[in-house]
Amino acid sequence: MTLPGWKELPEGAVVREPGNTVTISTGEWRVFKPVIIDEKCTRCRLCWIYCPDGTIIEVDDPNAPLGKRYEVDYEHCKGCGICWKECPVNAIEWVPEER
């Protein structure tokens, strides 16, 4: 892939497409990953609130209790462990990454 030269790049390294970090995979940074145990989850939403990177995804699921289910966006979860720490019912396990 040919990268743009200095004449083509925007002044001051500004990024003109907002929200483009979704295109950058940061999941490879993880050493541990959170794994949500759906049966234990009370749908309190604390993991969703606390995740600093917005990688806990709330999924509508009519078959799930309260119509919601929580998933982790492993493409962007950096493995900080905040969700695991904050979960009041230990519904998140902290599992070593194996690659």
Next chain:
Amino acid sequence: MVKMVRKALTTNYAVAHAAKDSDVDVIAAYPITPSTPAAEKLAEYVANGELDAEYVHVESEHSAASALVGASAVGARAFTVTASQGLIYMSEVLYIASGLRLPIVLGVASRALSAPLSIWGDMHDIAPLRDAGLIIYFVSSAQEAYDSVIQAFKVAEDPRVHLPAIVDYDGFIMSHVTEPVDVIDREDVLKYIPKKVTWNTLNPKQPISIGTVGDPDYYYEFKYQQQVAMENAVKVAEEADKEFEKMFGRGYGLIEEYRMDDAEVAMIAYGAHAGTARVAVDKAREEGIKVGLIKLRLWRPFPTEHLMKALENVSVVGVLDRAMALGAPRQGPVVKDVISMYASDPSKAPKVASYALAIGQRDVKIEDLVAVAKQLDEFAKGKEIPNKTICIGLRE
């Protein structure tokens, strides 16, 4: 003709006046000697309604510079004054302002750096900022300071440049000395520097990210863009000065040559001591020494071509530096630039004598610089130039 009013102003007040006449939108300042009266005067202008600007009372110079980055990033004309430790404390953010290509303008009342603690004037504070990507003017009078602040906005905000700029003046020797200054009506100043935001700004209607990461695939290109902007700034600064002269009748050039036409030896000086050197040149000329003076006005970008042309027929040049460069081959920031101008073809170079003077505001007399002129004449006649910096006024 444009209307001018003559006022008695210190350089601090002249700089504040120029910022007011440039209709700055945001000032963030943390007062530090010897620039404090400029910060106070700006606060007074805002308080009494003479200037419609936001004056941000910050807790440090680091915050002052940071607040201005934010202000400039939303399109404000942003200004501050500082000196010495304050400038060094700001420097982290000033590199960022340059990298973000924000046209902030600063007045710096240059002062020594601790330790030992010194509140007195010299150029140790500005010297390390030479590589930070800032346009740096050295001025030699309150009038020149006033005019240069206005010109600095013109150059900094030019789309070919978009870099922060500093107008540097001597602590105390200039900052606190009252001189006559012809000030221009704001209306006329704004004809010269109309308020037009041409740089990248944060705008909810067209969102962009500022302050992004430059990984090894990209960082280099952005640094090179800054270098290109610097190269452009030589021409832009020259144009800005010519346009200023056309509108207001005062021009300075990027360097100012004095009695250089038939000069065999020359001195390069900057800041307040360029005035002392000018008188010394006259005195030395009376004694038959064919010496001239080049006052360096624009330090960054360095006016290489202008200087090389001015020095074409000179056999020895003495550079009067106002800061030590500890551990370097020569003890001065400017002398190193002068020497490196000739690096690709040393055969074109005059011999270069390096002088340090006025360190920590050590007094420099006219006779000291007449002695320099005489020494340069001796060097021209074959006396060996010491392979190190000559320290004027240093006690053994």
